[in-house]
Amino acid sequence: MAANTTATASAKQEGYVELYVPRGYSSDDPNLIIGINGKLYVLPKGEISMVPKEVKEEFDRSQRAQNAFDKKSAELIKKANKPINQ
Secondary structure (H helix, E strand, O other): OHHHHHHHHHHHHOOEEEEEEOOOOOOOOOEEEEEEOOEEEEEEOOEEEEEEHHHHHHHHHHHHHHHHHHHHHHHHHHHHOOOOOO
16 A cells, blocks of 8 residues: 555656546547547546556646536526516
8 A cells, every 4th residue: 555655656756646536428439549649548536546647737728628618608598487578
């Protein structure tokens, strides 16, 4: 167990950070793939992975974009369900 802690500490020193990728639906792919500058990172869902900070930044950016999209979609659906003359 100490070796794992040492490996984690070593990875953090080299510019790696922890990234937790939440599980999706049971029918979803069990992995999330993030590509940066031609390099692909395959991250298992439901686990913590050690990744370069750029990968975490891209994951966070994509989450913010998805949240903004979901919010706008909900607003448009709500607006579409209102009568036109009100």
